[in-house]
Structure formats: C-alpha cells, structure tokens
Amino acid sequence: MSSAPKPKILIVDDQPANITMLGGSLGADYDISVATNGKDAVRIATSDTPPDCILLDIIMPEMDGYEVCGVLKQHEQAKDIPVIFITAMSEEEDETKGLELGAVDYITKPFRIPIVQARIRAVLALKQEMDKRMQLTRRLSDSNKKLEAANHRIMESIEYAQGIQRSFLPRPEDITRHIVDWCVIWKPKDIIGGDMFWFEGEQDSFYWAIMDCTGHGVPGAIMTMLAGSSLDRVINDFGKSVPADALMELNRMIKAALSRRQTSPLADDGLDIGICHVDEQQNTLTFAGARISLFLVENNEVQEIRGDRHSVGYRSSDPDFQFENHVIPLRPGQRFYLTTDGYLDQLGGQRRFSFGKRRFRDFILQHHMLPFAEQQVLLQKEYEAYKQDEPQVDDVTVIGFTITPRGGQ
C-alpha cells in the first residue's frame, strides 16, 4: 500500500441509505466525509481541509445540488474541486444544466459501483494533473518575481551610481567662464560608463580632458572614478601643468593603484586620454594624448593631431614613457574636437562597418562654422542615422569648442 494519504471524497445526499452504500464501497480507497444537506456540503467544501472530489446529489430539500455547485464555483478556494452529480434524474436537460454549472461528470441512479469508482479515479487523476500545473505556474511566477526584484535592485543601484558619476562631471558654468562656444556629447552605453570628461579652470588657463577607460557599465564607471581623481591629484596637487608630464604621472599613478593584486593574466586595465591645456596669456593650446587625437579645423582644413600610441595605466604601459606635447598657437576661427572611440567605432551603415575617422573628419569640416549648440544636435543626428537599429557598441563622448584669443583682433 502506498503511504500517501488517501484522496478525500465528500458525499452529499439527503438519503442516509445512499450515503451508507456509496461510503461503504468507496471507504477502502478514499477518505470519506459526508453531508446530508446543501449548507453542510458548502461548509465542508470551503473548510481548511477541503475534499479532492465531491459526489453531489441534486434533489435535496432547502438547498439543492445545483445551488450548492453554483455557490462552490463562486468560491475562490473551492471552485477547482471537481463535482460529480449523482442523481435519479436522467433527463438530458438536467445533465446539461449540471455540466453548465461546472460539474465535471454526471452519474445517474441506479449506479454500478465499479463505474462510480472508475469515474472518480479519472476525475482525481485530472485534478492531480491540474494541481501539478498550478504549482508549476506558481513556481514560475515566483521565480519571475524574484528575477524582477533582483533586476530592480541592480537597476536601482546602477541608477544611484549614475547620480554619483554625473556629479563628478564638470559643471557647465565652470566651462563657460573660459569658453563661450562649446558642446559635449556624453552618452554611456549602459547608463553609466567608462567615458569621462574632465575640466579644470584656473586664473588664466584651463585644462580640458577626455578619457576612455577599459570596459563600460559598472567596471568602466569604477575606472573613471580612479582616473578622474588621479588626474585631479596630478594637476592640482602635483602641479603637473604640462600635459605630457601630467600623462606620465597619471600613467604611473594608475599603474600603481591597479597593480596591488594580481588577477587574471589577461586582465589589463587602464585608459586612453586626450588632454588640452589652454594658456590664455600666451594664447596657446598644448595637447598631449594617449591613443586619443585632437582634431583641429582651420582654414577649411581638418588636421588630426595624433596622440601617442601608448595607453595609460595598463600593465603593458611603460612607466617611463614620454608623451609628446603639441603646442598650437591660438588663432581666431579655430575649431577643436576631441572624441573617444565610441563615436568613431559605432557599427552601422549598409555594411555594418564602423563609422570611421574619415566620415568624422568630413562631418566636422562641413559643419565647423556653426555654433556648437547646433553642431551638437547634428553630431547626435549623424550618429543615430548611421547606427540605425544597431546597438550602441561603446560609450560615446565628443567635445567641441572654439577659443576667442584674448587681445586678438
């Protein structure tokens, strides 16, 4: 014998003789409870220990079987208990009525016990199958809810991080104090990212840098915090005012910060950076770059002032590497652009190739005379038009500006 509890059957009949007969023949296989009127039947069916199946007589005084069935089908917990009508009536109309009320089967008296048993077995098997499915559905929806909750927590955390990363970006009013016409596009791939721009204004000079740290999303953003605050220290605390010297110091500082513990041999983190120092007394712009170029548009020509092909802070970065300073005398009408590779590398177009430098150069040449607020809109439009349905492959940052030299004509 199985040790599983016997299925519970509720027999509802106002004739004790019927109950005795049915109960006696089913008692060996089932756990039997009985009710002799509709009210008791409803009470038992909706109790904490409901039956697995109900054998329900139709003709009873006060509350008949149809009414009992109707009440149970409205009840949240009892509505799924299968009901088999047992009655002396055999009119087809009655049978239809019972089934419409939600009964699963119909047995007419006088009945043969083996047939009643077979029908109960079939109904119970169906009920078990339904219960299993309900359980699976419930489990699925539970794990869905858990996933949703986990996702929600992660997104909340990233959105909070976004607040921190944004607060680290330069304030527009600090930039405007030195430059009248400028624009920035900063578009992380995943809410937060590894791209960062950095600005530091002084009495008669300012620094403007653009950085692309390895990774995007959370790892990239952590790197930007290290890179940004290291650059702060290099410029403000160490007084490295010459861009090439600042990059060398930054390189050493980040290498040191990231080499405290060895992780995977292929893991290697650092950043690419382009930094401009504008001396408003001397009317010069000094640029140094680590795998980031400065684009200059002047006299209707685009010039790419290439940064060194040497990243900063990587294990493979040479701590003694000398970056090159490029000194540019400032003249009216010059337009400067810095971009990380996110804009240039974006896949799209007909062939799914990268946007490319040539396209970028053509674009800034065509639009460089416009105010930067307008160029910003056009740059964004151009990017979206090229990208179309492709996902954004990397964090995107583009800076454009023009400087009106002091004392210049």
Place this chain on the structure above:
Amino acid sequence: MSTAFVVEATRSTPYINLDIESGTAMLKGSSYPENASQFYQPFFDGMEQAIQEMGTGTPASFSLELEIIYLNSSSSKVFMMLFDMLDEAAAKGLQTSITWRYHPENESAHECGEEFKEDLQHVPFTMLEVPDLPDF
C-alpha cells in the same frame, strides 16, 4: 584525435577555429565581448600550447588569419598579446605568420591592422584587402 577548437560566431564575438595539429587559426567576425580576457582565455591557452608544441617539430609552422569587422579596445589588448606571443616565437626562429584581412571600405579595420603591424618586429604580418565576392 582532432585538436581543432571551434567557437561559433555571435553578434559580439567572432568565429574561432584553432587547429593545433596543422598549425592554423582563424578569427572571423566582430569582437566586442563584455569581458574580452575571459572570452579569449581558452583560445589563448590553445595558442600557447600550439607554440609550445612547435618546439617539438609539429606543427612545423603556425599561421593566424583574422578577418575582423570591428574590435573594442579590450579585445584589441588581447589581440596584441596573441600577436606578441607569435612575435616572440618568430624571434626564436619559429615559423609564424599573421594575415589581417579587411574590406576596402572598412577604414577602421584597415587602420587597426596597420597599427598592429607597426608594433610587431619579427612575425610576418600581411595586410590583405578582401573585396566582396561578386553577386550572381
């Protein structure tokens, strides 16, 4: 027993085929996985093994072919390590080679290959323009 190692391409990772016995490897597609070093570790290990085995005579040579549409910066760091490995082997007199295939209109892929080539001293690095096959 075959020593081939094959990874099918996805949108963000290339098709990889490494055959240690015959000393050939092919990468084809785009490469911008979230964690490039983790993704390429098994391939990196396989390459290392192939070069080690070259010391015993088989394979007699090793050639790496790449046709990469786009690669992100972390993939490019991993590629450089792979190329350095072949460069060092070449410096020791082993016969290694790299072929960088690119579409004539893919300016970034072209430039990328040129940059890799500049950084290598010993291993022959061939830039190979591959135009579209004609439509029939």
